[in-house]
Amino acid sequence: MSIIFSYLPCLAVLTSPAGGYEWVVLVEETVVEMSRKVRVLCWVMTHPGNHERKAKHVRDTWGKRCDVLLFMSSKEDPSLPAVALKVEEGRKHLSKKSHEAFRYIYEHHLDDADWFLKADDDTYVVVENLRYMLHDRNHSEAVFFGCRFKGFMSGGSGYVLSREAVKIFVEKALSNPKRCHLRGAAEDMSMWECLHSVGVKPGDSRDELGRWRFLPFTPENHLNPGFFVGKYRWLWKYTFYPYKEGPESCSDTAISFHYVPPNLMHALEYFIYRLHPFGVQHQPSISAVVVKPLS
Numbered sequence: 095m096s097i098i099f100s101y102l103p104c105l106a107v108l109t110s111p112a113g114g115y116e117w118v119v120l121v122e123e124t125v126v127e128m129s130r131k132v133r134v135l136c137w138v139m140t141h142p143g144n145h146e147r148k149a150k151h152v153r154d155t156w157g158k159r160c161d162v163l164l165f166m167s168s169k170e171d172p173s174l175p176a177v178a179l180k181v182e183e184g185r186k187h188l189s190k191k192s193h194e195a196f197r198y199i200y201e202h203h204l205d206d207a208d209w210f211l212k213a214d215d216d217t218y219v220v221v222e223n224l225r226y227m228l229h230d231r232n233h234s235e236a237v238f239f240g241c242r243f244k245g246f247m248s249g250g251s252g253y254v255l256s257r258e259a260v261k262i263f264v265e266k267a268l269s270n271p272k273r274c275h276l277r278g279a280a281e282d283m284s285m286w287e288c289l290h291s292v293g294v295k296p297g298d299s300r301d302e303l304g305r306w307r308f309l310p311f312t313p314e315n316h317l318n319p320g321f322f323v324g325k326y327r328w329l330w331k332y333t334f335y336p337y338k339e340g341p342e343s344c345s346d347t348a349i350s351f352h353y354v355p356p357n358l359m360h361a362l363e364y365f366i367y368r369l370h371p372f373g374v375q376h377q378p379s380i381s382a383v384v385v386k387p388l389s
């Protein structure tokens with residue numbers, strides 16, 4: 095085995111010619127630098143009745159960390175800012191609203207970001223971890239990530255499309271209603287079907303230990319074993335990847351949670367960004383190892 099230190103100060107390449115593989119070891123500083131360059135537009139599904147009640151709490155908490163933040167509504171509100179899409183309000187029009195939101199972004203913001211996140215006004219997103227997951231993915235490939243269920247990405251925990259995915263969704267899927275149906279309230283199923291119809295691939299958003307990063311409930315629901323019985327038993331029917339209840343359910347680099355009311359958004363801001371145990375420091379670490387065949 096030989097160790098070659100590259101010109102990047104924090105990148106070490108270890109090669110193992112006998113095995114025919116090389117390991118590229120990136121220490122955290124490099125990855126942090128790379129993730130900062132990932133540009134994310136976030137759009138949040140809302141409606142006029144929720145501008146004050148919910149949307150403004152998204153703006154004042156996690157939303158401010160997106161490169162571009164837009165609220166999709168049917169009434170304009172420059173203070174959020176909210177866009178007035180020409181759609182009817184009500185649950186049964188959610189797919190239409192999602193389609194029109196992406197059309198609006200395609201027409202006005204396609205060059206402003208590399209990745210395009212859809213979230214609800216009760217989704218909480220750790221934007222740095224979203225950038226981290228995306229830092230080594232290619233936004234020119236037609237791909238999307240989220241909480242993968244069987245046949246859709248669960249809408250409430252949000253999902254993120256590459257720029258290429260947004261482009262072909264609007265240019266090709268939306269103009270083909272035979273293969274891209276509106277499915278009323280099931281906007282996540284409609285998006286999956288439409289994206290699938292134009293070859294956009296679902297990506298794997300789990301961390302290196304297989305733990306979920308897009309989570310369909312709140313942290314306390316996931317971390318407390320026994321939540322997914324009774325009323326919430328349906329989760330097991332939909333899971334595409336194995337799910338472990340309890341402490342191992344959530345990734346250390348979790349990206350999103352759903353059903354988060356405004357008060358919990360503010361609490362999460364405090365827990366994630368301010369509270370820390372005195373005297374305990376976060377240790378920079380080797381945070382990414384890429385193994386690839388020797389060329």
Ligand SMILES: *[C@@H]1O[C@H](CO)[C@@H](O)[C@H](O)[C@H]1NC(C)=O
Nearest residue numbers: 230231232233234235236258
């Ligand atoms: C990203 O994907 C595009 C389209 O498939 C490809 O042309 C390009 O070479 C890829 N870039 C990298 C850095 O892999």
